[in-house]
Amino acid sequence: MKSGxxxxxxxxxxxxxxGIGKTTxxxxxxxxxxxxxxxxxxMQIYKYMNIGTAKPTIEEQxxxxxxxxxxxxxxxxxxxxxxxxxxxxxxxxxWQKKIPAFVTGGTGLYIKTxxxxxxxxxxxxxxxxxxxxxxxxxxxxxxxxxKFKKKDPEAAAKIDPNxxxxxxxxxxxxxxxxxxxxxxxxxxxxxxKKFTSYKIGLEINRQTLYERINRRVDKxxxxxxxxxxxxxxxxxxxxxxxxxxxIGYKHIIDFLEGEISLDKALxxxxxxxxxxxxxxxxxxxxxxxxxxxxxDNILKIxxxxxxxxxxxxxxx
Numbered sequence: 001m002k003s004g005x006x007x008x009x010x011x012x013x014x015x016x017x018x019g020i021g022k023t024t025x026x027x028x029x030x031x032x033x034x035x036x037x038x039x040x041x042x043m044q045i046y047k048y049m050n051i052g053t054a055k056p057t058i059e060e061q062x063x064x065x066x067x068x069x070x071x072x073x074x075x076x077x078x079x080x081x082x083x084x085x086x087x088x089x090x091x092x093x094x095w096q097k098k099i100p101a102f103v104t105g106g107t108g109l110y111i112k113t114x115x116x117x118x119x120x121x122x123x124x125x126x127x128x129x130x131x132x133x134x135x136x137x138x139x140x141x142x143x144x145x146x147k148f149k150k151k152d153p154e155a156a157a158k159i160d161p162n163x164x165x166x167x168x169x170x171x172x173x174x175x176x177x178x179x180x181x182x183x184x185x186x187x188x189x190x191x192x193k194k195f196t197s198y199k200i201g202l203e204i205n206r207q208t209l210y211e212r213i214n215r216r217v218d219k220x221x222x223x224x225x226x227x228x229x230x231x232x233x234x235x236x237x238x239x240x241x242x243x244x245x246x247i248g249y250k251h252i253i254d255f256l257e258g259e260i261s262l263d264k265a266l267x268x269x270x271x272x273x274x275x276x277x278x279x280x281x282x283x284x285x286x287x288x289x290x291x292x293x294x295x296d297n298i299l300k301i302x303x304x305x306x307x308x309x310x311x312x313x314x315x316x
Contacts, residue, residue: 008196009095010309013111014104015040015284016202017277019213021295023056025202026104027064032302033100033309036065038087040105040114043246045072045083048232051225052248054216074232074243080113087114088194100309103197108283112165117194128176132168144171152180162286198308200301201290209277214270217248221266226252247272 012035014026026037039045043053047070056066067090072078087110091101103111136144141164148171149156159166174180229252237244239253248269255265284290293301306313 008193009091010100011038011091011115011195011197012100012102012305012308013040013115013197013199013290014102014202015106015108015111015199015290017209017280017284018054018106018273019216019277020202020204020209022104022106022202023054023060025200025295025298026102027056027060028298029200029302029305030064030100030102032299033305035100035102036067036094038090038101038103039066039068040083040087040103040107040110042078042083042105042107042110043243044069044105045078046070046074046243047072048235048237049074049228049243049249051220051223051228052246052252054220074237075241077242080109081118083107083110084113084118091195106280108280109165115193115195115197116166129168129172132171132175136164136168141167144168147171148174155180160288162288164286197289198305199287199290200298201284201287201292202295202298203281203292204294206278210274213273213277217266217270217273220248226256229253229256247276 012029014022014029016022029035030037039056041053043049044055045068046053049055055069060066061069068083068087071086087103091103094101103114105111132144142161144164145156145159145161145167148159148167151174152170155170159170161167225248229249232244232249233239233253233256239245239250244250244253251260251265251268251272254260255262260268291301291304
């Protein structure tokens with residue numbers, strides 16, 4: 001680090017697919033360091049949506065303080081930029097108090113945006129970005145990276161060829177503004193990272209994960225998931241809301257309206273949740289900074305976290 005450059009706040013990221021046990025693992029680690037948890041889950045932000053989002057229980061939230069849970073009404077718009085802004089303020093405050101922040105969740109875009117930020121000046125349209133995403137899907141990420149490298153070799157040298165998020169963002173900036181993303185870095189003083197992170201990914205055998213997901217869906221029904229959705233509807237929240245169209249909520253609403261049977265609803269929830277978990281793993285596996293381990297071995301990472309947070313302190 002250059003002399004005179006302030007140290008970036010440090011965060012511990014705990015990520016992985018739905019149903020793998022991120023909450024339990026995060027509580028164990030945060031408790032070991034007297035830290036606090038910043039939720040990076042795009043559904044747990046909503047009030048009244050507890051069972052279907054596998055929100056930490058009251059007891060779990062008492063064990064370790066959680067942030068960014070129950071902060072929005074189900075009919076409020078929320079996105080990665082808002083998350084980054086709110087989470088960033090919390091993390092800086094904790095950092096000043098010397099309290100470690102454990103950013104925990106499965107919403108990969110939230111975590112990416114938190115660490116790398118979003119250009120406020122890029123003026124890139126969603127249409128341009130969607131066009132580039134389609135090109136990546138049709139021709140492959142390597143094709144897109146080579147195209148990017150020709151346009152902006154300086155920036156390309158700093159980006160992993162497998163980092164689809166940053167490649168697509170860089171090309172979007174170029175095509176929408178005609179300017180290289182590297183020029184934005186210089187002109188606007190854009191810091192590539194807002195935080196220094198130690199990333200932990202949780203993984204287990206895929207079949208075991210899928211079985212856990214299936215059991216969790218059954219448990220959600222036992223815990224009163226159907227009544228939770230009835231209460232949301234009674235409160236006046238429309239089935240057409242983005243939050244109510246999420247996995248689980250949409251399908252139980254279809255059951256309540258007589259469009260499908262309960263068995264069909266549960267089978268669809270399980271299938272779609274398994275598919276979502278697979279997409280999450282694909283996203284996180286592209287990040288070469290993530291250290292992977294099984295939830296049962298989570299405490300083995302404690303010495304690594306200690307060395308990351310307190311490099312000046314000798315290991316005893």
